[in-house]
Structures are given as C-alpha cells and as structure tokens.
Amino acid sequence: MKQRTISIALLGHGTVGRSVYRIIQENHDRFVENIRQRTGQTVDPQIIGVLVSDLKKHSELGAIATTDPTRLLEQDVDILIELIGGQSPATELMTKALSSGIDVVSANKQAIFSSQGKLEKIARDHHVSFHYEAAVAGAIPILRSVKSLVSGRITKIEGILNGSTNYILTQVAQGVSLDKALQQASDRGFLEADPSSDVDGFDAMYKLGILTYLATGRYPGEDDIERVGITGLSPDEIEQAGLADKKYKLIASADFETGRYSIKPVALESDHDLYRVDGALNGISLWHEHAGGLFFQGAGAGGDETASAVVGDLIDAICLRILRCQHD
Amino acid sequence: MKQRTISIALLGHGTVGRSVYRIIQENHDRFVENIRQRTGQTVDPQIIGVLVSDLKKHSELGAIATTDPTRLLEQDVDILIELIGGQSPATELMTKALSSGIDVVSANKQAIFSSQGKLEKIARDHHVSFHYEAAVAGAIPILRSVKSLVSGRITKIEGILNGSTNYILTQVAQGVSLDKALQQASDRGFLEADPSSDVDGFDAMYKLGILTYLATGRYPGEDDIERVGITGLSPDEIEQAGLADKKYKLIASADFETGRYSIKPVALESDHDLYRVDGALNGISLWHEHAGGLFFQGAGAGGDETASAVVGDLIDAICLRILRCQHD
Numbered sequence: 327m328k329q330r331t332i333s334i335a336l337l338g339h340g341t342v343g344r345s346v347y348r349i350i351q352e353n354h355d356r357f358v359e360n361i362r363q364r365t366g367q368t369v370d371p372q373i374i375g376v377l378v379s380d381l382k383k384h385s386e387l388g389a390i391a392t393t394d395p396t397r398l399l400e401q402d403v404d405i406l407i408e409l410i411g412g413q414s415p416a417t418e419l420m421t422k423a424l425s426s427g428i429d430v431v432s433a434n435k436q437a438i439f440s441s442q443g444k445l446e447k448i449a450r451d452h453h454v455s456f457h458y459e460a461a462v463a464g465a466i467p468i469l470r471s472v473k474s475l476v477s478g479r480i481t482k483i484e485g486i487l488n489g490s491t492n493y494i495l496t497q498v499a500q501g502v503s504l505d506k507a508l509q510q511a512s513d514r515g516f517l518e519a520d521p522s523s524d525v526d527g528f529d530a531m532y533k534l535g536i537l538t539y540l541a542t543g544r545y546p547g548e549d550d551i552e553r554v555g556i557t558g559l560s561p562d563e564i565e566q567a568g569l570a571d572k573k574y575k576l577i578a579s580a581d582f583e584t585g586r587y588s589i590k591p592v593a594l595e596s597d598h599d600l601y602r603v604d605g606a607l608n609g610i611s612l613w614h615e616h617a618g619g620l621f622f623q624g625a626g627a628g629g630d631e632t633a634s635a636v637v638g639d640l641i642d643a644i645c646l647r648i649l650r651c652q653h654d
Numbered sequence: 655m656k657q658r659t660i661s662i663a664l665l666g667h668g669t670v671g672r673s674v675y676r677i678i679q680e681n682h683d684r685f686v687e688n689i690r691q692r693t694g695q696t697v698d699p700q701i702i703g704v705l706v707s708d709l710k711k712h713s714e715l716g717a718i719a720t721t722d723p724t725r726l727l728e729q730d731v732d733i734l735i736e737l738i739g740g741q742s743p744a745t746e747l748m749t750k751a752l753s754s755g756i757d758v759v760s761a762n763k764q765a766i767f768s769s770q771g772k773l774e775k776i777a778r779d780h781h782v783s784f785h786y787e788a789a790v791a792g793a794i795p796i797l798r799s800v801k802s803l804v805s806g807r808i809t810k811i812e813g814i815l816n817g818s819t820n821y822i823l824t825q826v827a828q829g830v831s832l833d834k835a836l837q838q839a840s841d842r843g844f845l846e847a848d849p850s851s852d853v854d855g856f857d858a859m860y861k862l863g864i865l866t867y868l869a870t871g872r873y874p875g876e877d878d879i880e881r882v883g884i885t886g887l888s889p890d891e892i893e894q895a896g897l898a899d900k901k902y903k904l905i906a907s908a909d910f911e912t913g914r915y916s917i918k919p920v921a922l923e924s925d926h927d928l929y930r931v932d933g934a935l936n937g938i939s940l941w942h943e944h945a946g947g948l949f950f951q952g953a954g955a956g957g958d959e960t961a962s963a964v965v966g967d968l969i970d971a972i973c974l975r976i977l978r979c980q981h982d
Contacts, residue, residue: 616961623950
C-alpha cells in the first residue's frame with residue numbers, strides 16, 4: 327500500500343532551519359513510528375521545498391531550494407515551518423498558509439507577538455493547527471505547559487527570556503566590561519542582527535506578550551509593558567550587587583492580578599529561583615491557582631535546541647492533521 | 655441547538671477526586687470556551703457518576719454517587735477519570751473502558767507502571783486516548799514535556815519524584831529525628847496508606863519506570879532498578895553531609911546510555927540542580943541530544959496540585975475526542 331505523504335515546506339535555512347532540516351532527514355523512521363503510535367496511521371513526512379535567500383549559498387539542497395515563497399506555497403503543502411523571522415513577509419505567508427488549510431509551525435516571536443490573536447483565529451476558522459513553542463524560551467516546553475494549566479488561572483509569570491543579555495550580564499558579573507561582554511556575545515552569535523532587540527528588551531517583551539496571551543487570552547500592548555534594557559546599568563551598580571551576593575538579570579514579569587508588565591534589570595537575591603540561571607540559559611517561574619509554583623530551566627537559543635521545539639510541534643501538527651482527517 | 659454532552663465518570667472521591675470534582679464544577683464555562691477555541695465545537699462536559707467506597711460518606715454527591723463501577727461504565731460514558739489507585743481493580747476498569755471506546759485519564763502510577771505498554775496498545779487499537787500526567791510529579795507537566803522531545807533521544811533523567819521522603823529528609827537535615835519526621839509526614843497526610851511505598855522507594859520506582867517507557871519505549875523491570883529506601887540512612891551520615899554543605903535526597907536516576915536505573919539516597923553538592931528542591935517539592939533534570947539539559951520543579955502532590963494535571967489531561971482527551979469525530 328502506498329503511504330500517504332505529508333508534504334512539509336520549510337521557510338528559512340539559517341542556524342535553526344539547517345538543524346530542523348538535518349533532524350528531519352536523520353530521524354525519518356523514528357518520526358514515522360512515533361506518528362503511527364499516536365494515530366495508528368503510517369505516513370511519510372517529506373520536505374518538498376526550502377525557501378532560501380540565495381540559491382548559490384544553499385546548493386547542497388538541490389532542486390528543493392527556492393527563492394519564491396509564493397510558488398512554494400502553491401505546491402500541495404500540508405505543513406509550513408516558518409523560520410525566516412521578522413514581521414513581514416512572515417506574517418503574510420503564515421496568513422496565506424493557514425487560510426489555505428496548511429498547518430503552520432513557527433519560531434517567529436516578533437510576528438506572533440504582533441498577530442497572535444489574528445493568526446490563531448485564522449487557524450481556527452480554517453480547521454488547521456498553529457504551533458509556536460520555539461518562539462519562547464527555545465528548548466523549554468513552556469507554551470505547551472502553560473496551555474495544559476487550563477484548570478484555573480495563572481496569576482504570575484517571571485522569567486529570564488533572553489539568553490544573550492543573560493550571557494552578557496553573567497560575563498559582566500564575573501568582571502568583564504559591558505563593552506567587552508557585548509562583543510563576546512556578538513562573536514559567539516548570541517546577538518540578533520540588530521542588537522537593540524536583545525539589549526533594549528524587545529525580544530523579551532515579544533516573548534512575555536506571547537506567554538500573556540496564552541495564559542489569559544488577552545494582549546498587553548507594547549505600551550502596557552514597562553521596558554528597560556541592560557545598557558543603562560553602570561559597572562558600579564553591578565559590582566555593588568555582586569558584593570551583596572546579588573546578581574542583575576533582565577527579568578520579564580507579568581502579574582495578571584495587578585495587570586503590571588515589565589522587562590527590566592533586577593538585582594536578584596541568592597535564594598531566588600532565577601538567580602542560578604546563568605550564561606545563555608533561560609528560566610521561567612509561574613504561579614497557578616491550583617498547580618502552585620512551577621519552575622522551568624533550559625537552553626533559550628541555539629540551532630539544535632530550538633529545532634527540538636520546532637520538531638516537537640511538527641509531529642503534533644502531523645498527528646492532529648491525521649486525526650482530523652481519519653474519518654474522511 | 656442542543657449542545658453535545660461529554661459524559662465524564664469519576665472513579666474515586668478522595669483528596670484528588672474531590673479537587674477534580676470541585677474544579678470541574680466551578681470552571682465549566684472556562685472549559686467550554688477553551689474546548690471551543692481548540693476545536694471549534696461547543697460541548698457540555700458533565701460528570702454523570704462518581705464511584706465512592708461508602709455512599710453515606712459522600713451524600714453531598716446525591717444521585718450520581720455509586721459503589722458499583724460496572725454499572726457506572728455501562729452508562730454512556732465518554733471519558734473515565736480513574737483516581738482509585740492501586741493495581742486492581744483499577745487496571746481491569748481502565749482496560750474495560752479503553753476497550754469500550756472510552757478515553758481514560760488516570761493518576762495511578764502503580765497500575766500504569768505495571769501495565770503501561772498494554773494499556774497504551776489497547777487505547778491505540780480502539781482509537782481512544784489514554785493520559786496520565788498526574789501519575790508522575792504531580793503538578794509538573796513532565797510527561798507532556800518528555801513526549802514533545804520526539805526530535806531525538808533523551809539520554810538521562812534524574813529526579814526527586816517522591817515528595818513525602820523529600821519532606822522527611824528536609825526535616826531531618828534541619829535537626830529533626832527520622833522517627834519524628836516520619837510522624838510529621840504522616841500527620842500532614844504526605845505518606846501513602848502503606849508508608850513502605852514512599853520510604854522504601856517503590857513510589858519513586860513506579861514514576862521512574864513510567865518516565866523511562868515514555869522516553870525510550872522500553873520498560874525497565876522491577877528487578878532492573880536498584881532500589882534503596884531512606885530508612886537505612888543514619889543520623890550521623892545526614893549530619894556529616896550537612897557539615898560538608900551537602901543534602902541527602904532520594905534520587906531516581908535513569909541513564910539510557912548505560913542502562914543503569916536506581917532509586918537511592920544521594921548526598922548532593924550545593925551546586926546540583928536538585929539540591930534546592932526541598933520539602934514536598936519534586937524536581938526533574940533531563941538531558942536530550944538536541945534540547946540539551948532541561949530542569950523542572952513544582953508540587954509533587956496535593957489535591958488541587960494533582961487535580962491541575964488531571965484536568966489538563968481531561969481537556970486534552972475531550973478535544974481529541976471531538977477532533978477524531980469531527981468528520982463522522
């Protein structure tokens with residue numbers, strides 16, 4: 327019997343895109359078996375196209391590479407994995423895909439922060455699924471955890487959601503100058519193309535907004551979130567904190583009972599759960615009316631680490647697609 | 655238009671059962687809306703029966719209370735929530751339900767440890783779902799996190815999976831005698847009816863076995879898990895550990911690369927992730943070939959805390975049931 331093919335289109339072939347591509351190729355049989363266990367159906371997931379910026383730079387992909395997203399989406403695509411980042415054209419491409427009955431997996435915090443409710447609604451209206459675990463806190467399965475806490479209200483979330491500023495602050499606490507730590511973060515590929523997204527707190531703000539929407543169904547607008555970056559911290563403040571056994575961290579905080587949202591550097595005491603979240607790690611504490619306090623820690627960035635979350639979503643999307651159609 | 659009723663049967667009305675019952679009653683509209691958002695369908699979840707041990711003790715339940723599980727399952731049940739614990743008759747009742755097309759949510763670590771593969775297979779064969787997040791680490795969404803790490807191999811899991819022994823060891827480290835700490839744990843309702851399940855490591859062994867099956871698809875048999883309880887620890891050993899800034903914890907460990915499994919007291923150094931998991935808390939570290947290291951912490955027991963995980967599973971089960979039937 328010919329197996330049904332699940333056709334996957336991949337937008338983007340940078341650090342995360344390459345990891346996703348490689349992991350899908352290397353683990354094909356593992357995924358087929360996992361999907362069979364969960365749905366009873368045997369299918370054949372295949373990447374049928376990869377959107378790249380320059381064909382010459384990605385010649386190893388052969389004929390499936392393309393620079394034309396519109397033509398890519400005109401093929402018979404089941405699942406779109408969006409990893410190009412930024413607001414446009416990612417938002418338009420996700421909108422088009424969802425409206426055409428294609429399930430979407432994305433790691434794009436900026437586009438999702440801006441259009442989360444709209445994209446969720448389009449997905450619902452077209453009976454497809456929309457997943458974006460990788461957009462917040464990299465490898466930490468925080469979004470699926472928040473979604474599972476449906477029994478009652480989440481009252482508060484507090485986290486280190488930006489790995490690059492956490493790396494920088496960890497270096498500075500160890501005596502490195504802020505300028506040098508910034509340079510080191512840049513050299514190690516930890517900073518976004520526009521470093522302001524990280525050091526001025528935009529990246530953490532997007533992620534806090536996404537978490538807030540999932541936790542409460544409401545959006546904090548950009549203007550409702552107090553946002554202070556790390557560049558205003560003086561070497562003296564950081565040194566004084568260290569002498570008092572404290573550490574400065576860029577803390578994203580949402581208190582759903584008071585409606586106060588902020589991204590700002592906070593000098594944490596040594597008994598705080600987030601005090602030990604050092605280097606490029608992310609950490610999240612949350613409080614729930616029934617579950618009590620929960621704490622999560624893990625890699626906030628990195629190719630394979632982020633790809634782990636993308637692939638988890640991909641397999642969920644495939645399984646839901648199969649279950650939806652099982653009785654067709 | 656008359657809404658479709660989702661009929662829920664609840665087995666057990668102890669600490670967790672009461673919380674589950676109350677939370678379902680109090681949050682009916684929230685759940686209806688959550689299910690509508692996720693499936694596009696409006697349904698009416700209702701508890702149609704509760705299995706109790708003594709009708710007189712649960713008279714507040716009125717006509718839906720019963721002592722006869724067979725008659726309860728003969729009604730038109732969609733979802734069974736099994737909270738009676740122990741191997742029998744829980745295993746037989748879950749088997750019967752799954753075989754009859756009923757989705758099952760359970761918090762029963764002992765029954766699942768013994769029959770996980772069999773019950774999973776029955777669920778698959780009958781196209782129903784089987785959820786048991788609450789069986790391991792209470793409120794921590796660890797099973798759904800492990801399931802999502804499908805991109806590659808989990809190489810190691812290490813955790814504090816038994817809250818009562820952790821409470822006892824935390825008390826003892828603060829100078830309380832072992833006998834007195836055991837008594838305190840019992841007074842606070844932290845110990846199982848048979849304390850041996852906790853202090854001799856059986857409870858942690860069940861949970862480690864369940865995690866192992868989900869992570870690898872394989873079972874460690876009871877004989878493959880080295881199991882040492884906490885009663886053999888001498889006051890002197892605990893005091894010496896404290897003087898060296900270490901803490902004894904009952905550590906459940908599974909190394910999937912060497913195939914070594916153990917439950918035993920370990921004196922942790924102060925920089926260990928699990929060192930700060932005190933009192934009745936649970937904590938889990940795991941390592942994954944792509945995601946790297948992940949750490950989770952939260953309440954390992956408690957009525958509302960465990961109910962939070964049960965209800966998360968319940969809503970998943972309802973949504974999957976609706977999606978499966980959407981095209982019927």
